[in-house]
Amino acid sequence: MDRKDRARPPLALTGSRGSRILGTASPGGSGRRAVVVATISTLVFFGLIVLLVVNAAGWPDVKHAFFDRSIFEESFPEIARAFLVNVKIFLIAEVFILVFALFIAVLRGLPGPVFFPIRALATVYTDLFRGIPTILVIYILGFGVTALQLPGVPVSPLFWGAVALVLVYSAYVSEVYRAGIESVHPSQAAAARSLGLTHGQTLRFVVIPQAVRRVIPPLLNDFIGLQKDTALVALLGVVEAFRQSQIDVSATFNYTPYICTAILFIAITIPMARFTDWLIARDKRRQQAGRMA
Amino acid sequence: MTAALEIEALHKSFGNLEVLRGIDLELAEHEVVCLIGASGSGKSTLLRCVNLLEPIDAGRIVLHGAVITAGGIDVNRVRRGIGIVFQSFNLFPHMSVVDNVTLGPRKALGLSTSEAEVRGEELLERFGLADKRDEYPDRLSGGQQQRVAIVRALAMQPALLLLDEVTSALDRARRRSARGHSRARGRGNDDAHRDPRDELRPRRGASRVLPRRRADTRGRPA
Structure with missing residues (x-):
C-alpha cells in the first residue's frame, strides 16, 4: 500500500x-x-545500403583489410589506452579555451577610443588563428618554439600540441562568445548601467550570463571539432590513438586498427552531439513555457 | 532656492534627425513633473539624456548644483542617484525578481546581500509582489513586470526618479496605488520626474504638466 x-x-x-x-x-x-x-x-534504407556494399566486387578484399576481427580484438586495448591521451588533451584544452576565449571576446568589446590597440590586437589574434590551418600551427609551435631552446620553456610535444589547439580553438570560440554577447539586447546593458553598474559589472552580471546560455549549443559544436582534432597532435610524435593505430597498421599490414580508432572517437563525439541536441530542445521548451505564462 | 534638476538648451540628434532642440527645464526639490506629448516627440530621449545613457550634442544638465554633462564626470556615481523605469521595463531575464531588485544596491552601492534583500523585500511588499520574490520575470504578467522595474529603481533610493510611460501596463487600481507611492516619494526627501503617456488622467498626481510639442521629430523608445 x-x-x-x-x-x-x-x-x-x-x-x-x-x-x-x-x-x-x-x-x-x-x-x-x-x-x-x-x-x-x-x-x-540501411538494408539496401548493406546489400550494396556487401555485393560490391571488392568487398571481400575490403572486409579483410578493414574488418578483421582478430586484429581488431588484438589492437583495441592498446589503441583505447592511447586514446586516453586524446581525452586528456581534450579535457585540459577545453578548460583553457573556455576561459581564454571569453577573455579575448571581452577585449574585443572594450568601449572607447583608448582601448583601440587592445581591440585591434584581439581582432588580429582571431583573424590569424582562424586563418592558419590547425596542422600548420601545430607544426610551427611544436617544432619551432621547442627548437629555440629557451630556458624554462617545456619541450614536450604533448604540451605544444595542446597549446596549438588552445590557440586555434580559442579564436573560434571567442567569436562564438562575441556573437552571444552582441545578441543580448542593448536595453539590458542600459538597464544595468542605469543602476550605476560599471561596464565590467554589466558584462559580468548581466550580459555574459545571458550570452553564455545562448551560445552553449554552438560552443559544444566547436568542442566536438576539438575532440577530433586532438588526433593532429600525433604529427609531433605523440603516441595517441591515431598514431597508435598507424603503428598497428604498419605492424599487421591491415587497416582494421583505423576502424578501431574511428569507433573510439565516435563513442565520445556522438554522446556530445546528442547532449547538444538535448540542450537546444530544452532551451526551446523553456522559452515556450515562458511565453505561455 | 536652487533647482534640483536644471536642463539648459539641450540638443540631441540621431544622425540628421534632431530629436531635442534646445530644451530648457527646471525642477524644484520634491516636485513631480509630468511630461506629455505625441509619440515620437522625444520624451524618452530626454529621460535617457538625463540619465546619461545618451550623449548630448549641446547644452548642459545640472543635478543638485553639479554639471553632470561635463567631461571627466563619474557617470556611474551620477546614475546611482537617478532611478529610471524603462518603457519596456528591461528586467534581467536570467535573474529572479529579488536578484533583479538587489543587483544595483549590492554591486553599485556596496550593500551586503542581506541588507539589500531587506530593502528589496520591503519594497516588493509595498508593491504587492512579496510572493513573487523568487519568480523569474518571464513568468510575470506585464503589470507585475512593470512593478518589479519600479521597485528595482526605487531600491537604489534615488534622489531623482525618471519614469518612462510608467503606468502603461497597470490596471486602474494599481495605477492609483503606484501614483500614491511616487507621490509619497515626491513629498519625502525625493523628487520624481514622471512621464506617464497613458491617456487615463496622466496629470493626476503631478504638480506640473509640461507638454512636449514638435511632433515632427521622432524619438526612440528606451
Missing part, C-alpha cells in the same frame, strides 16, 4: 511528459503508427 502511494507521482510525471512528446511528434496523427513507419523505412 505504502509502496504503491510512493510510486504514483513519478507515474503521473511520465504520463504528462509522454503525452507532450506524442503531441509534438505527430500533431493530429497516431504516434504508434509513426514509430512503426519510421522503423520499417529505416530498416529498408
